[in-house]
Structures are given as structure tokens and as C-alpha cells.
Amino acid sequence: MASIFTKIINREIPGHIVLEDEHFIAFLDISPLVMGHTLVVPKKEVDYIFDNDDVTLSKTMVFAKKVARAIDKSIPCKRVGVAVIGLEVPHTHVHLVPLNSMRDINFLEPKLHPTQEELAATAAKIKAAL
Template sequence: MALSCLFCAIAAKEMESHLVYEDEWCVAFLDIRPIRPGHTLVVPKQHAESIHELDGESYIQLMQAARLMSEWLNRTFQPKKVGMAVVGFDQNHLHIHLIPLEDYHDLTSKAYIDKVDLTASKEELKQVASRLRNG
């Protein structure tokens, strides 16, 4: 674990999150600043700053977890599409954003560009996490 890495702490359950999935390789939890309800981050437990730092097996496991979560999001929220982005500017730990999309700008997030406060309440996150886990 990288010292002081937020996502390493979440994966180790040293920090609170709204966990919706876990296996031996990855965790998935709700983004606290969701672009849309259900916006989920899929994160490898192994600290890596970018996708090309993962070995082949870790990459495959991360993508399988992302695919599974995409299926859960699709079934639970029935969006037009589920978008995926690997960006990583905000946290220095590789993470995949999965976002239920209703509009093209849901992925580019016009709300971020317009500086709209997207912070979800703990209650909102709790309800969405429960809905997604029980989907």
C-alpha cells in the first residue's frame, strides 16, 4: 500500500466508503461526487498510478470487475449506456469510472465544467449503494 493513498486506504477498509463490490483483486465503491446516481469507481487493491503499470493478470481482473459492475449498473439503473473512463488526475491511484449515461455530456460532465457542486450526501450514497448491491 502506498503511504497516504486514499484508495489504498479504502481498499484496506481503513477509510469509509460505500463499497458495492470486492474480490481478491479489486474493490468498487460509489464516487462521493457522482456525475449521475450510481457513478462507481473500480480500483485495483494493488497500488498503481496508471493502467500500464499493472501486470497482465491484474489488468484482466480489473477489467472483469469493471465489466461486472457495468452489468450491475445497467440492470439496476437501466441507463441508455454505461460509460467508462480511466483518467486519474484527482487521485494518484488507478481507478475506472463507470457512469450510467443518459446524455453524451454525462461522461464529459458539463456539471464539472460549470463547477456545479456534485457532492452526494451520505444518505444518498447509502441508498444508491444498497440499491446497487441488491439490484
């Protein structure tokens, strides 16, 4: 069965996409730790990040770097944190989280529940910085 990320990639469900190419996609987390929390996902559905081939693994981080630079320019933060957990959705994904404190990347903290309009505005800011 296709992951929720594959459904976003295939446009079966909506996503607030900030960047996409032939092999990767980046979109906002709908339950972010902080506003601007973005997921970078290879389009090929592989569950565990280290099961990706070396080229995909390295290109995932290069793609994430482009997105992180745009987040850094568009969302007030000290830096952009990176996390790979991989337990919640069985599809490789890298979390990019705008950080002002260590608490901002604590996945045990309550998540935000932004409106679709807030997500769309945040996505537009990040896209404009690319």
C-alpha cells in the first residue's frame, strides 16, 4: 500500500509543496513542531533511510540543503535542524526544523495545528526564498 507521502507525490492528497524535482519533493509537515517544519522525501518509496542506494542517500541531503537554505532565509530562526526518525511513516523522510532553541526539535513536545491558510502562507514564503 502506498505511503501517505507517495499519495502526496502522486497528488492523490494535497500537500503544501515547497520544492520538487524528478527524484525528490519537499512539503510542509501538517502537524509541525514549529512553523516552517518541512519534510524532504525521495519519490521512490523506501522505508528505512539506510536502505536507499548511496546516490539517493547523498542526493537527498543535497536537495535538503537547498530547502534548508530557503527556510533559513524565510522563517526567523537561528538555524535549521535536521532529524531522521522514520518511525511514523514507512517512507524515507528528512525533517527540516527551524530552530531557536533545542526544544524546537523535540518530537515529544505538542505539535502545532495550523490552518490550511497558515500552511499555504508559510509554503509561499519558503518558495519565494528558493
